Amino acid sequence: MIMPRTAWPILGPKAHALRILVTSLMLSMPIGTASFAGPGHSGDEGHSHDAPAAKSSQSPRVVATSEAYQLVGILKANQLTIHLDREKDNAPVTAATIEVSINDKTVTAEPKADGTYAVLVESLIQPGENVLEFSIKEGETFDLLGGTLATPVARSEHRSHGIASLSSWLTHPMPAGWAILASGVMLIAGVLVGGLFSRHATLGVMALATALSITIAADPARAGPGHSGDEGHSHGPEASEGASDSPRRLSDGSVFLPKPTQRLIEVRTQYVTPETVRRAIRLPGRVIANPHRIAIVQSIVDGRMAPVNDRFAHVGQHVRSGEVLGYVKPVLAEIDRSDFEQTAGRLDQEIALAENRVSQFKRFATFPAERIRTAEIELENLVRRRATLAERKAVNEPLIAPIDGVIIAAQAAIGQVVSPKDVLFQIVEPRVYWIEALAHESIDISKLGAAQAMAHDAEPAELKFVASSPALTQHATSIKFELTSNRAGFDIGRQVTVLVESGKEMTGIVVPRAAVVQAPNGQYVVFRHVEPERFDPKPVRFVEVDGSRVLLTAGVEPGEKIAVQSATLINQIR
Known part of the structure; x- marks a missing residue:
């Protein structure tokens, strides 16, 4: 039923008393704060006790450095293991x-x-920070180093979140359902109060009730994931994962490399x-034999x-000058055999x-002795010639190492027939x-260095320069x-x-050259030794100097310390 325009607002002493009563009720209404619990919280308390934070598996450490030494002490099972290395080259000091x-x-x-040193510290170390000095x-050489070893301490339990008094109830966040109900009540009350005042006052009261309703519904104490609305702290898992003693790549790209792994x-x-x-x-080349030693x-x-003795000399065998490598049994051709037989018959x-x-x-006794001696000499000569002819046919030719x-x-193989032009063995000292290099571009030979x-x-x-050929080989200059x-x-x-x-x-x-490695992104980097157990990759540019060195043209400043050995293994750590 719509109230007549003339009957609104209500006037009179009773109306005035009613206005005072309703206004007092609105002002005395306990306005709680709503807490909309996010993930990891319960709706009635505004927080939860999720799984405890992940514990770090990295052992407590003490690190100390000086101009001469690097010292890292690792605490495990009440034993402090000390790794002592030289500062300049990271070599172990044993x-x-x-x-x-x-x-x-x-x-x-x-x-x-x-190569390490050990100290039992069960009765020496206390929970918390311990100051250590190393002599x-x-x-x-004498040096004195100092550092701090932090050991874990027991954590106190969280305080109770129960509501123990009226004051705590007044300040405790209101559950979401109650907050919505309170907002509705405030809005209705505003409409009723508006009926007790003038038209302009009614609009103001309704606006105030609406603002209060929105404030209750959108309480800033609304908790997000992993937080409680009344304490401002979290009981959920920590964001970062627990560290460990294993080598690993850190979030900034550097590498954590424990001292045991460095050793x-x-x-x-x-x-x-x-x-x-x-x-x-750079020139392409190949290894050749020294022409004076082949x-x-x-x-x-x-x-x-x-x-020779039922075997031939084989590849890889060391031989001496004058050593027999094999034999060749002469084989006469048909015409040579005919000549041989005719000569032998004659x-x-x-x-x-x-x-x-x-x-x-x-x-005859009267025959001159000189004549007899001459005939004997002729006979001996003919016999020697016949023997030489027979030996030439029967004796093998030895193959001798020069x-x-x-x-x-x-x-060489058993039964192989050879001729004078065949190369049977090749020997090299x-x-x-020598090395023969080919230069496809013009090079000033007089300016060649090491x-x-x-x-x-x-x-x-x-290598030592020997000579260069004035004639081109494969369209390139041959350099020996x-x-x-x-x-x-x-x-x-x-x-x-x-x-x-x-x-x-x-x-x-x-x-x-081994200090420069190629990172996964394709860049060439060197690893700076920034801390005793941390290496930082640094992009560089370089040019070849020789077979084992490079010249860094950008990326590294003088005085920096970089890894010059095992950089390839450091680069593989992920």
């Missing part, structure tokens, strides 16, 4: 005496077989300083191969006539090899070098890369 002062007590660390003596993979570091070098050019073995007659006939002549001369060396080629040869799975070898060191892995015929210094001098930071 022959030092270390005294540890903990809470005004001093103990001497015991050296271990693995190090190595020969004539295992033999990480070494170096402070970098500028150097002046000449840039090297020989071939051939037969001088046609014949059939025969072994000699046999002449020998028979000479023997008869000598016999007749000796029969130099000391190693057989690198052998073409392994002490001196040279090195590189091959896969072989250490770089030093002599291997002067580290011949292991450089076999004849192997393809190599020759690095030769050429051009102007350059100044920059020179590091071993």
Whole structure:
């Protein structure tokens, strides 16, 4: 039923008393705050006790450094294991005496077989922060280092969240259902109160009731995930995962590498300083034999191969000069055999006539002795010629090694027929090899500097320039070098890369080639040793200097310490 316009608002003493009563009720209404519980909270209390925070599995550590040493102590099972390394190169120090002062007590660390030092600290370490001092003596060197070892402490229980008094009830967040109901009551009350006042006052009271309803519904104490509305703290899991003693890649891209792992993979570091070098050019090449230290073995007659003591010299066998490698049994052609038989028959006939002549001369006593002696000499000469002819047919030709060396080629088999032009054995002296490099671009030979040869799975070898050919080989200039060191892995015929210094001098930071690695994103980086157990990748640009060094042109400043050994293994840590 719609009230007549003239009957509204209500007037009179009773109406005035009613206005006072309703207004007092509205002002005295307890306005609680609504708490809309998010995930991980209960709706009646505004918070929850989810799973406890993840505990860190990384052992407590103490870290100390000086100009001479790096020290990392790791606490496990009441034993403090101390890793002592040199600051300049990260090499382990295994022959030092270390005294540890903990809470005004001093103990001497015991050296271990693995190069570490151990101290039992069960009765020395207290929960919380412990200040440690390390007295190090190595020969004539003495150093004093200090650090703090933080051990875990027991956590106190959370205070009770129950409602123990009226004041706590008044300040405790109201559940969401009650908050919505209170908002509706406030809105209806505003409409009723508006009927007791004038038209303009009614609009103001309704606006005030609406604002109060919105305030209750949208209470700022509304809790989000993992929070309570009354205490402002969380009982849910921590956002970060627990750390560990294992090597790992950190969120900023750096690598956490514990000292035990550094010892295992033999990480070494170096402070970098500028150097002046000449840039090297890369040339393709191959290993060849020294022409002054190679020989071939051939037969001088046609014949059939025969072994020495039932075996031939084989590839890889070391031989001495004058050693017999095999035999060749001469084989006569048909025409040669006919000539041989005719010559042998003629000699046999002449020998028979000479023997008869000598016999007749000796029969007569009056025959001159000189004549008899001449006939005997002729007979002896014919006999020798016949014997030589027979030996030539029956004796094998020996194949003799002309130099000391190693057989690198052998073409001999039992029963093989050979001719004088066939190469049966090839011998090379392994002490001196050459490398032939091909330069497809114009190079000033007079400005060539130091040279090195590189091959896969072989250490770089030093080279000495020998000569260059004025004629092109495969449209390139042939340059000969002599291997002067580290011949292991450089076999004849192997393809190599020759690095030769050429051009102007350059100044920059020179590091071993192994210090530069390729990151997963394709960039070339070096690892800076920023903390005893942390390495930071730094992108760099570089140029080749020789087979084992590079020149960094950007990315690293002088005085920084980088990993120069095992950088490849550090780069693989994820």
